[in-house]
Amino acid sequence: MPKSDNASSASPARQGLPPEFIERLQRILTPDAFEEILRTFHMSKETTFRVNPLKSDADSLKKELESLDLHPETIDWLPGAFRVPEDERRALTESNAFYEGRLYIQNLSSMLAPLLLAPEPGERILDLAAAPGGKTLMMAGMMENRGWISAVEPVRERFHKLRANIDRAGASCVHTYLKDGRGVGRALPERFHRVLLDAPCSSEAKFSTLRPQSYAFWSRRKIRESRKLQRRLILSAWESLKPGGRLLYSTCSFAPEENEEVVDFLLRKNPQARLLTIDLPVENSMPGLLRWEKKSFDPSLSRSRRILPTREMDGFYLALIQKEPNR
Structure with missing residues (x-):
């Protein structure tokens, strides 16, 4: 570039x-x-959230919040999603709707991952790095609580937060596991119809000068360490996926080492892997890179997308991968 x-x-x-x-x-x-x-x-970002369809509906939630003198605005491209001004965030988090699980605060970029993976009722889904559970719960709602979601999280503190969020939301189709995701594929080969891997990363897209601690420990070394873990996780995710199934890989990092390079690593190791074209409902995105520093990537990486940050959306990377059936 x-x-x-x-x-x-x-x-x-x-x-x-x-x-x-x-x-x-x-x-x-x-x-x-x-x-x-x-x-x-x-910038101070607007607060975005979505209704939990397992406990309420968009119209009822909007009326409930308006009765508290909040001013939720609908997101035109995502039914059930809303925004409120930043100065209303505290009141939102102190509402009964929040504490009783009728809404979940989540960045719009994060909501794109379940939207693209498109899980269906009755399917078996794996969320390989699930905490704190926003994407897990969105999938449970999309599946109408019918089917099975295995939500895996290796960090004990984050695992308990995941469990609490799932219980609050009434997502009975979600089953939680305190496990290292790197071993799941070997233990459960070709078990799941769809796999979501929102991989642990350097979190570059969450940097904010209003919170200097958000980038206090950033370094190229951290990017390399993240890439090593991400490669292990994406291979595990791939092994757990049924032929014909789909894997959604995402991060909240800008770094190509954590994004295109990881997906390219999977493509080169698995001829059955095919990157699918992503149709996004937003315009603030760019195609995946085909080259970074001295490395060239598979041409199909242009089908992946990098979400560009705005006042209401964080940066994000998305790649949707099909596992072609055995021939």
């Missing part, structure tokens, strides 16, 4: 963030998008 002209490193949009992160981001994005997206790291 060509670089934009050299702006002062002291410009307001660049202050605070690690200089090496900014330099890498400039090479990932187009020149037109770079400065605009850089500014999003300094």
